[in-house]
Amino acid sequence: MKSITTPIASAALLALAAALPAAAHADLKVFACEPEWGALVKEIGGAHVNVYTATTAMQDPHHIEARPSLIARARSANLLACTGAELEIGWLPVILAESGNPAIQTGQPGQFLAASHVTMLEKPAALDRSAGDVHAAGNPHIQTDPRNIARVGEALARRMAELDPAQAVVYQARWKDFSTRWQAAIVRWEQQAAPLRGLPVVVQHKGFPYLENWLGLKEVAVLEPKPGVEPSVGHLARVAAQLQATPARAVLRAVYQSPRPADWLAQRAGIPALALPYTVGGNARASDLFGLFDDTLDQLLKAAP
Amino acid sequence: MLRPALLVAALAAAFPVYADADLDALRAELKEMKTAYETRIQALESRLQQAETKTEAIAATAPAAEPAARSSSSFNPDISLILQGKYAHLEKLDERGITGFMAEGEHGHGGGGRGFSLDGTELVISASIDPYFRGYLNAVLVDESVEVEEAWFQTLGLGQGLSIKGGRFKSGIGYQNEQHPHAWDFATNNLVYEALFGEGYVQEGLQMKWLAPTDTFLEFGGEIGNGSAFPATNNDNNGFSSIALFGHVGGDVGVSNSWRAGLSWLRAKPREREFDGHDINDVEVVGDFSGKSRTWLADFVWKWAPNGNATQQNFKFAAEYFRRDESGELACDDADPLDPSLCIGGLAAPFSADQSGFYAQGVYQFMPRWRAGYRYDQLFRGDVAFNGADAGATLGSLADYDPKRHSLMLDYNPSEFTRIRLQYSLDKAQQGVDENQFYVQYIYSLGSHGAHKF
Numbered sequence: 001m002k003s004i005t006t007p008i009a010s011a012a013l014l015a016l017a018a019a020l021p022a023a024a025h026a027d028l029k030v031f032a033c034e035p036e037w038g039a040l041v042k043e044i045g046g047a048h049v050n051v052y053t054a055t056t057a058m059q060d061p062h063h064i065e066a067r068p069s070l071i072a073r074a075r076s077a078n079l080l081a082c083t084g085a086e087l088e089i090g091w092l093p094v095i096l097a098e099s100g101n102p103a104i105q106t107g108q109p110g111q112f113l114a115a116s117h118v119t120m121l122e123k124p125a126a127l128d129r130s131a132g133d134v135h136a137a138g139n140p141h142i143q144t145d146p147r148n149i150a151r152v153g154e155a156l157a158r159r160m161a162e163l164d165p166a167q168a169v170v171y172q173a174r175w176k177d178f179s180t181r182w183q184a185a186i187v188r189w190e191q192q193a194a195p196l197r198g199l200p201v202v203v204q205h206k207g208f209p210y211l212e213n214w215l216g217l218k219e220v221a222v223l224e225p226k227p228g229v230e231p232s233v234g235h236l237a238r239v240a241a242q243l244q245a246t247p248a249r250a251v252l253r254a255v256y257q258s259p260r261p262a263d264w265l266a267q268r269a270g271i272p273a274l275a276l277p278y279t280v281g282g283n284a285r286a287s288d289l290f291g292l293f294d295d296t297l298d299q300l301l302k303a304a305p
Numbered sequence: 306m307l308r309p310a311l312l313v314a315a316l317a318a319a320f321p322v323y324a325d326a327d328l329d330a331l332r333a334e335l336k337e338m339k340t341a342y343e344t345r346i347q348a349l350e351s352r353l354q355q356a357e358t359k360t361e362a363i364a365a366t367a368p369a370a371e372p373a374a375r376s377s378s379s380f381n382p383d384i385s386l387i388l389q390g391k392y393a394h395l396e397k398l399d400e401r402g403i404t405g406f407m408a409e410g411e412h413g414h415g416g417g418g419r420g421f422s423l424d425g426t427e428l429v430i431s432a433s434i435d436p437y438f439r440g441y442l443n444a445v446l447v448d449e450s451v452e453v454e455e456a457w458f459q460t461l462g463l464g465q466g467l468s469i470k471g472g473r474f475k476s477g478i479g480y481q482n483e484q485h486p487h488a489w490d491f492a493t494n495n496l497v498y499e500a501l502f503g504e505g506y507v508q509e510g511l512q513m514k515w516l517a518p519t520d521t522f523l524e525f526g527g528e529i530g531n532g533s534a535f536p537a538t539n540n541d542n543n544g545f546s547s548i549a550l551f552g553h554v555g556g557d558v559g560v561s562n563s564w565r566a567g568l569s570w571l572r573a574k575p576r577e578r579e580f581d582g583h584d585i586n587d588v589e590v591v592g593d594f595s596g597k598s599r600t601w602l603a604d605f606v607w608k609w610a611p612n613g614n615a616t617q618q619n620f621k622f623a624a625e626y627f628r629r630d631e632s633g634e635l636a637c638d639d640a641d642p643l644d645p646s647l648c649i650g651g652l653a654a655p656f657s658a659d660q661s662g663f664y665a666q667g668v669y670q671f672m673p674r675w676r677a678g679y680r681y682d683q684l685f686r687g688d689v690a691f692n693g694a695d696a697g698a699t700l701g702s703l704a705d706y707d708p709k710r711h712s713l714m715l716d717y718n719p720s721e722f723t724r725i726r727l728q729y730s731l732d733k734a735q736q737g738v739d740e741n742q743f744y745v746q747y748i749y750s751l752g753s754h755g756a757h758k759f
Contacts, residue, residue, distance in 0.1 A: 056560060058612035063721075065615060066759050068522030068555025075466050075516050090721070094756045096437065097459070100516045102464035106433065194600060230673040231718060252332060258617050258673075303651045 033082035057282035066094035074099035084113030087140035132226025144211035204253035250303035254278035385752035405686030409535035411505030466516035478569035480604035496682035499566030524570030537573030589640035596633010656693035
């Protein structure tokens with residue numbers, strides 16, 4: 001009896017011992033709500049993370065269907081990386097409730113909200129829906145300022161190390177490397193962007209306050225009469241009239257927004273309409289975070305005097 | 306990090322008799338692993354500490370980012386209110402029913418009266434209760450009463466894809482069942498749900514759901530309840546009078562398409578379930594049904610949006626098919642003793658029904674704010690036997706007739722919180738009645754309106 005059991009037991013033990021380090025080194029599974037956070041997680045995690053990005057640059061992150069595929073992916077995530085500040089309020093609560101995954105629920109270390117780590121702009125003084133789709137925590141489109149990417153990345157690297165201590169050294173090292181390159185890029189972008197300071201622009205949706213704040217652009221008009229309300233013909237005509245008195249140099253929109261209002265106004269005012277990538281994947285050049293800002297700046301510079 | 310230590314302890318406890326050289330070697334190996342881990346963890350901790358002091362230094366010089374945004378709007382709990390009502394232009398009919406079917410009587414077919422009417426005002430309150438549970442209330446305010454549509458708790462922390470819901474809740478069977486009327490794509494309910502459940506099937510009991518750890522959405526659920534809603538009855542017993550089982554599968558096809566399909570089964574044991582109808586001479590009869598009731602539901606939903614961006618254009622298709630078997634005893638009697646019917650003096654006899662039906666609908670948002678939709682409802686009366694013959698021989702309300710209805714709608718949504726809808730229906734639910742129905746409906750959401758399911 002003994003002679004049979006012992007080798008089996010030993011084999012089982014060996015198998016266990018072999019499985020243990022493997023289990024500890026399992027990839028960190030990340031559910032990223034928006035492509036910019038998915039890209040940032042990949043920069044920090046490299047081959048040690050398995051990232052699922054819930055939305056694409058062609059989708060409006062305010063309005064996403066709580067699709068079965070999203071619920072299935074959230075089920076096994078160790079980390080949820082989202083913007084927060086109510087950007088995903090129309091769909092993420094359903095995903096969380098249906099996921100059956102305690103690790104990523106509100107208040108857990110597995111739920112990382114980028115907006116909690118940056119200074120929010122455009123916090124409404126009064127909360128009333130008559131002002132449109134306003135967010136109490138402030139404007140959630142924080143990813144258009146690369147300095148915010150740096151702030152979020154630092155907190156994200158720390159959170160990833162906390163959740164996956166076995167790879168903490170790797171995450172910190174990769175973050176340090178990325179951060180160095182990122183800071184150098186910011187310096188380069190800021191030098192390039194010098195002619196953009198004070199550039200008057202029209203935006204389709206109030207989605208660029210962080211970009212404007214960073215580069216010193218001047219927003220003179222918005223095509224949506226209220227945030228989240230589609231531009232109407234009447235409102236567009238008023239903006240066109242307003243531009244005669246206070247001319248702008250370009251109309252900005254995110255690629256996921258309908259081109260029609262911006263193109264109509266641009267043609268009317270004789271200024272370029274720019275479809276900014278807005279996030280990673282927004283166009284061919286914006287294939288990573290660096291490309292995102294390279295392309296955004298190049299497009300803006302074409303509109304500069 | 307406790308793993309190696311625990312493992313060593315567990316192994317030592319589990320195999321004391323086989324303390325031979327093999328095991329010693331293993332022990333030594335494990336001990337080595339443990340020390341290796343400990344040194345790595347120490348190294349990590351010191352690195353983390355360094356990193357933290359570094360960030361503190363940075364934070365002291367740089368303008369500090371605000372801590373987690375606390376806003377005045379993040380109420381706990383979330384409260385929302387749905388205002389809804391309609392104007393209906395209907396023909397003057399003494400009663401509205403679904404011929405050939407024993408349907409739930411309380412909600413009435415066709416929904417609401419003629420002219421202006423207020424639909425149920427929904428008050429929804431929900432919040433996380435603690436890290437382990439979530440609570441939800443949906444109360445419908447109607448004249449002189451409050452109907453508790455749903456009041457339940459749900460677990461948050463079970464893990465492994467498991468969750469348990471308890472209280473009163475809309476059953477997970479079918480597709481439309483979990484939706485409240487304000488989320489319907491048409492101003493009136495479809496004939497399938499009207500015939501099967503009245504509005505939708507509500508359980509008072511427990512639900513357990515499990516989501517499989519796969520990239521394809523795969524969900525299974527089971528429910529037990531007291532059966533207080535049609536087609537079941539609350540039988541004043543311990544245990545449960547209603548069992549439901551369901552499974553859902555879903556996924557994406559490319560970036561523009563997504564779908565979900567499901568199969569559900571509901572078993573109920575109605576006892577003295579109320580029955581209102583009329584005999585073949587149109588004399589009113591009342592009675593009750595006792596027996597067993599089995600319902601199968603198959604559902605399919607498909608959604609399309611260009612690049613998955615639903616803001617400009619999108620299309621939604623939904624269809625459900627059901628089959629219901631009921632068998633037992635039907636007792637009927639005159640509704641008014643002065644107006645004798647074919648059930649005169651009380652008639653109790655074996656009853657069985659094998660019925661089916663479906664609805665299919667498509668809703669197209671052709672430009673921002675505007676949606677148009679068409680729905681077709683069709684019921685198949687099937688075999689209905691009473692007292693050894695076709696039930697239609699005695700009861701006119703169970704006559705051999707297949708009800709159907711066409712509905713066309715157009716809605717305008719100036720924001721996601723407002724919906725104004727026009728609807729036209731050609732309703733052939735009742736034998737001999739082809740009714741043209743016109744509706745103008747409004748739905749307003751106030752407060753923190755929760756996200757909708759797929």
